[in-house]
Amino acid sequence: MKRLICWALTSVAMTAALSAHSEEASWTQPQKPFQIYANTYYVGTQGLSAILITSAQGHVLIDAPMEHNASMIEANIRALGFRIEDIRVVLNSHAHSDHAGGIAELARVSGAKVRASVAGAKALKLGGKDPEDPQYGEAPLFPAVTDVGLVRDGETIHVGTTELVAHYTPGHTPGSTSWTWRSCDQEHCLNIAYADSLTPLSSDGFRFSDEAKHPHRVEDYRQAIATVAALPCDILITPHPDASDFLERVAKRDQGVKPNPLIDTQACKAYAAGASVKLAARLAKEKTEHPH
Numbered sequence: 001m002k003r004l005i006c007w008a009l010t011s012v013a014m015t016a017a018l019s020a021h022s023e024e025a026s027w028t029q030p031q032k033p034f035q036i037y038a039n040t041y042y043v044g045t046q047g048l049s050a051i052l053i054t055s056a057q058g059h060v061l062i063d064a065p066m067e068h069n070a071s072m073i074e075a076n077i078r079a080l081g082f083r084i085e086d087i088r089v090v091l092n093s094h095a096h097s098d099h100a101g102g103i104a105e106l107a108r109v110s111g112a113k114v115r116a117s118v119a120g121a122k123a124l125k126l127g128g129k130d131p132e133d134p135q136y137g138e139a140p141l142f143p144a145v146t147d148v149g150l151v152r153d154g155e156t157i158h159v160g161t162t163e164l165v166a167h168y169t170p171g172h173t174p175g176s177t178s179w180t181w182r183s184c185d186q187e188h189c190l191n192i193a194y195a196d197s198l199t200p201l202s203s204d205g206f207r208f209s210d211e212a213k214h215p216h217r218v219e220d221y222r223q224a225i226a227t228v229a230a231l232p233c234d235i236l237i238t239p240h241p242d243a244s245d246f247l248e249r250v251a252k253r254d255q256g257v258k259p260n261p262l263i264d265t266q267a268c269k270a271y272a273a274g275a276s277v278k279l280a281a282r283l284a285k286e287k288t289e290h291p292h
């Protein structure tokens with residue numbers, strides 16, 4: 001289970017070992033970059049998202065998955081005709097190597113400012129070695145990000161005409177953050193939600209329900225799930241595209257399927273509902289194993 005960093009286990013019967021191997025391969029598989037909607041682009045790999053939101057006054061990059069993918073993400077951005085040097089801000093879903101491993105490098109080559117939630121900034125500065133992380137000790141470490149500015153819960157970040165809202169969604173990690181923005185194709189604007197991983201994975205021995213060790217964690221987790229359910233959400237994107245069948249939906253859209261399979265105003269609610277089921281199962285298991 002060590003490499004299963006934040007995979008959404010959709011099939012209960014799926015053998016963890018097998019899925020972990022196949023998932024890991026996709027994490028570094030090249031994916032042709034493409035337009036999601038208007039000024040929002042996918043520049044990640046087949047198994048890990050990286051999102052570019054452009055404007056004439058500068059761009060935003062959300063997530064830089066895996067240290068070794070940094071040059072691939074850079075090439076994807078250039079292939080779309082954009083300049084790395086025009087990235088002004090790099091944001092993160094959560095500080096695990098599969099979403100933050102390339103942030104230090106991409107911030108360096110772009111000169112962009114990295115910004116994160118309070119707990120997220122702490123974990124980024126520690127290169128993932130955060131004792132508060134449920135996967136502490138097992139999640140692979142990544143190059144630490146030395147300079148991280150803070151973003152408050154609910155704060156809006158402005159880059160040119162782009163406005164991104166930070167939504168703290170702690171649970172998978174304490175610093176987990178979901179992001180929403182609007183992208184407009186002329187007059188037609190859509191709400192895009194980049195909802196963070198909500199899977200309750202941990203190192204051996206960790207209990208989300210250990211109130212003595214870390215109070216309110218379950219309460220905060222439930223609140224985060226409720227926050228995701230309520231996000232403005234015409235298009236849902238997740239850090240692991242497979243967690244929301246994202247690339248399949250893109251493929252159908254590109255085949256001309258109507259209505260556009262990418263647009264689903266219920267997608268965030270469904271994603272949150274799936275997380276609720278997983279959290280409930282996890283808490284039931286913790287209760288069985290530690291009845292007191």
Ligand SMILES: [Zn+2]
Nearest residue numbers: 005006096197
């Ligand atoms: Zn993770």
